[in-house]
Each structure stands twice: as C-alpha cells, then as structure tokens.
Amino acid sequence: MTKNLDKDGLSSIVDNYQLFYIDLWGVIHDGISLHKKAILALKELTKKKKEYVLLTNAPRPNDTVKIFLEKMGMDKEIINHVFTSGEASLNYLKKNLKDKKFFHVGPPRDFDLFQDFRENKSEIIQNSEYILCTGLYDDQDKDLNFYKDLFEKNINKKMICTNPDLIVDRGETRELCAGSIAMVFEKLGGEVIYFGKPYPEVYNQSIENKNKKILSIGDNLNTDIKGANLLNYDSLIISNGIHKNEIEKKGIEQTSKSYEAICNYIQSELKW
Numbered sequence: 001m002t003k004n005l006d007k008d009g010l011s012s013i014v015d016n017y018q019l020f021y022i023d024l025w026g027v028i029h030d031g032i033s034l035h036k037k038a039i040l041a042l043k044e045l046t047k048k049k050k051e052y053v054l055l056t057n058a059p060r061p062n063d064t065v066k067i068f069l070e071k072m073g074m075d076k077e078i079i080n081h082v083f084t085s086g087e088a089s090l091n092y093l094k095k096n097l098k099d100k101k102f103f104h105v106g107p108p109r110d111f112d113l114f115q116d117f118r119e120n121k122s123e124i125i126q127n128s129e130y131i132l133c134t135g136l137y138d139d140q141d142k143d144l145n146f147y148k149d150l151f152e153k154n155i156n157k158k159m160i161c162t163n164p165d166l167i168v169d170r171g172e173t174r175e176l177c178a179g180s181i182a183m184v185f186e187k188l189g190g191e192v193i194y195f196g197k198p199y200p201e202v203y204n205q206s207i208e209n210k211n212k213k214i215l216s217i218g219d220n221l222n223t224d225i226k227g228a229n230l231l232n233y234d235s236l237i238i239s240n241g242i243h244k245n246e247i248e249k250k251g252i253e254q255t256s257k258s259y260e261a262i263c264n265y266i267q268s269e270l271k272w
Contacts, residue, residue, distance in 0.1 A: 001253075002237075002252050002253060002256070002263045002264065002265065002266050003264065003265050003266070004265075004266050004267070005236070005265050005266065005267045006266075006267055006268055009267075009271055009272050010041055010044075010236075010267070010270065010271065010272050011044065011272050013215070013265065014044075014045070014048060014050065016213065016215075016234075017050070017213050017214060017215040017234070018050070018051060018212040018213050018214070019050075019051045019052065019053075019207070019209055019212045019213070019214045019215075020045060020050060020051070020052035020053070020214070020215050020216075020217060021052070021053050021055045021203065021206075021214065021215075021216040021217065021218075021227075021228075021233070022042070022052055022053070022054055022055065022216075022217045022218070022270075023054075023055065023056060023197075023217060023218035023219060023220065023224050023238075024054050024055075024056035024058070024065075024069075024082070025056060025057075025058070025168055026168070026169065026218070026219035026220065026238065026241035026242055027217060027218060027219055027238050027241065027270050028042070028054065028074075028270070029069075029072060030169065030170070030171055031168070031169070031170035031171055032170065032171045033072065034072055034073055034074060035269060035270065037269055037270065037271040037272070038269065038270040038271070039074070039075075039078070040271070040272055041270050041271055041272040042078050042081075043078075044272045046077065046078075051207065051212075052081055053081055053082075053083050053206045053207050054078070054081045054082045054083070055083055055197065055202065055203070055206055056082065056083075056084050056085065057084075057085045057163045057164060057165045057177075057196040057197055057223060058084040058085060058086055058163065059084075059085060059086045059089070059106065059110055059113060059134035059135060059162035059163040059178055060084055060086040060109075060110060060112065060113060061084065061086050061087050061090055061112060061113060062082055062083060062084050062086075062087045064086075064112050065082055065084050065086075066079045066080075066082055069082065083202070083205070083206035083207070085162055085163055085164070085195045085196030085197070085202050086110075086113050086134075086162050086163075086195075087205070088195045088196065088201055088202040088205045088206075089113070089160060089162040089195040089196075090113060090114075091205060092160070092193075092195065092201075093114070093117070093132075093160065094116070094117075097129075097130060097160075098116075098117050098120075099117070099120065100120060100129040100130060101120050101121075101122045101127060101128045101129045101130075102114070102120060102121060102122065102128050102129065102130050102131065102132045102160075103121075103122050103123075103124070103125040103127075103128035103130075103131050103132070103157075104121055104131075104132050104134070105131060105132070105133045105134070105135075105136075105137070105147070105150075105178075105181060106132075106133060106134030106135040106136070106137065106178065107134070107135055107136070107137060107138070107139065110134040110135060110162075113132075113134060113162065114132065125150065125154050125157075126153075126154065128157065129157065130157050130158045130159065130160060131151075131154070131157055131158070131159040131160070131185075132159075132160050132162070133159055133160065133161045133162065133178045133181050133182055133185075134162045134163065134178055135163065135177060135178045135181075136175075136176055136177075136178075136180075136181065139170075139175050139176075140175070141176065142176065144176070144180060144181065144184050147181050147184050147185075148184050148188065151184065151185050151188055151190060152188060154190075155185065155188050155189050155190035156190075157190070158190075158191050158192070158193060159182060159185050159190055159191070159192045159193070160192075160193050160195070161178050161179065161181075161182040161192050161193070161194045161195070161196075162178060162195055162196065163177050163178040163179060163196055164178070164179040164182070164194045164195075164196045164197065164198070164199065164222075164223055165177040165178070165179050165196070165220065165222075165223060166179045166180045166183070166222065167180070167242065168242070169241070169242060179194075182194070196223070197218070197220075197223040197224055197226075197227040198222070198223050198224075198226040198227030198228075198229075198230055199227070200227075200230065200231060203227065203231060213234075214228075214231075214233040214234070215233065215234045215235070215236060215264075216228035216233045216234070216235045216236070217235070217236045217238065217270060218235075218236075218237070218238065218241075219237065219238040219239075219240070219241020219242050219243065220241065220242050220243070221237065221243060221255070221256055221259040221261040221263075222259060222261075224237075225237055225256070225259075225261040225262070225263055226259070226260075226261050229261060229262055234264045234265070235261075235262070235263050235264050235265070236263070236264065236265040236266070236267060236270075237252065237256070237263040237265070237266050237267075238266075238267055238268070238269060238270055239252065239266055239267065239268050240268050240269050243255060246258075252266050
C-alpha cells in the first residue's frame with residue numbers, strides 16, 4: 001500500500017534514509033521554472049547533512065545542465081549535486097567508442113556531449129559504426145515515421161541512447177524524448193545500450209551507494225520508480241508530474257500496477 005505524505009511531508013521519513021536520488025525535471029522544475037517547495041526540501045536535506053543526488057535523464061554533460069539550472073535561479077550549493085545520464089553516457093563513450101565513427105540523432109544543442117571527439121561524427125548514417133541518440137531533431141515533432149525510415153536499413157549498428165525517457169512535460173507542453181526513438185529502433189530489431197534511469201550504471205557512477213538505505217524520488221514510473229524497484233531502493237512518486245492525469249483518474253495503486261512498478265510513498269509535489 002502506497003503511503004501518502006502530503007500531510008506529514010518528506011520530513012516524516014527522512015531519518016529512515018542515508019541517501020536520496022531525486023529527479024530534476026518534474027520534481028525540482030518543469031523545464032521553465034523551479035518548484036519552490038522542492039527547493040526548500042533540498043535545503044532541509046542539506047541542514048540535516050543528508051546525501052542526495054539530483055539524478056536526471058538529461059542527454060547533456062553535467063556542466064551544461066548546471067549552467068541551465070543556474071540561469072533558472074538555483075543555488076550553486078544545490079547545483080553541485082547534479083548528475084546526468086549524458087555524463088554517464090560520455091564516460092562510456094570516452095572509454096569504449098572514442099575513435100569510432102558515429103551518426104548523431106538529436107538537436108544541435110546536444111553537440112556538447114561529443115565535442116571532445118566531434119571529428120568522428122558522420123553525416124551519413126551508412127558510414128557510421130554506431131548511432132548516438134540524444135533526442136529528436138525537432139522537440140515539437142510528434143511523428144516518428146521519419147526515424148523508422150532512417151533506421152530500417154541500419155539496424156545492424158548499435159545505438160547508444162543517452163536518455164531512456166519516452167516523454168517529458170515542458171511547462172504545459174508534452175514532448176517526445178530519446179527513449180521514444182530508441183523504442184522505434186528496437187522494434188525494427190536493433191540493439192540499444194541505454195544510459196540513465198532505470199538502468200543501474202547511472203546510479204552507481206553518480207555517488208558511492210553501497211550499504212546505504214536509499215530513497216528514490218521522481219515523477220516517472222518507467223524510469224524513477226522502476227529504477228528504484230530494480231535496485232531495491234524505496235521510492236516516492238510525485239503525482240503532479242508526468243502521470244498526473246492517470247493517477248487522478250485511476251489512483252496510484254492501479255496506475256503503478258499498469259507500469260509494473262511499486263511505490264512506497266506518494267506526494268502531490270515534493271515538500272518538506
């Protein structure tokens with residue numbers, strides 16, 4: 001049974017945990033502005049000397065996301081807790097594929113992810129050795145048929161997906177993410193290597209987490225909560241995020257069951 005923390009707040013369970021993995025987009029901000037109550041909760045965690053990571057499925061290096069958050073008005077003390085799926089991807093690429101030709105699928109703003117080996121970027125997919133997927137070419141695009149046509153004759157190549165999220169809400173606008181493109185590639189028979197939640201690598205790279213009691217907080221059942229479930233962490237779902245309409249209609253128990261996920265706690269928004 002999922003316990004509702006709207007009345008008692010995060011403070012009522014905080015002493016049960018040593019480490020907190022906290023999602024950014026949908027919990028701390030909405031892509032446009034910071035959630036004030038969530039920021040206050042982070043400051044309280046700092047006061048109590050609790051470890052936390054702002055773990056985000058963003059296909060960008062840590063430093064790029066930190067600049068974005070600073071412009072949004074986030075304190076540098078909090079920004080230093082950021083770790084991205086892009087950073088985890090970059091560590092893998094530098095170690096294993098730095099000298100390989102790749103074809104990039106994603107917007108130009110993501111070029112900073114591979115700036116150290118940009119000379120290996122191929123403009124022709126057939127000439128590449130792997131596909132690096134960071135998102136859609138156009139955030140507003142809703143038709144994935146273009147990508148199906150692009151991949152059909154290239155499924156022999158591996159794809160590196162730097163963001164497993166399928167969708168994200170930017171303010172009131174819903175956008176597709178890299179995970180949606182990776183799903184197209186997989187359905188065609190291609191192999192995808194994912195970096196980001198719910199896959200363990202991003203958690204393990206971000207901080208030393210062995211033998212710690214951990215709570216994972218997020219708004220996405222497919223990534224934040226499933227990641228916690230896979231790693232035997234407790235989880236807190238933020239219901240005003242990506243699943244808001246589903247939870248309002250069906251309730252958290254039925255909604256989480258439909259995603260084969262288990263939530264220990266629920267809050268409408270992260271607050272202390």
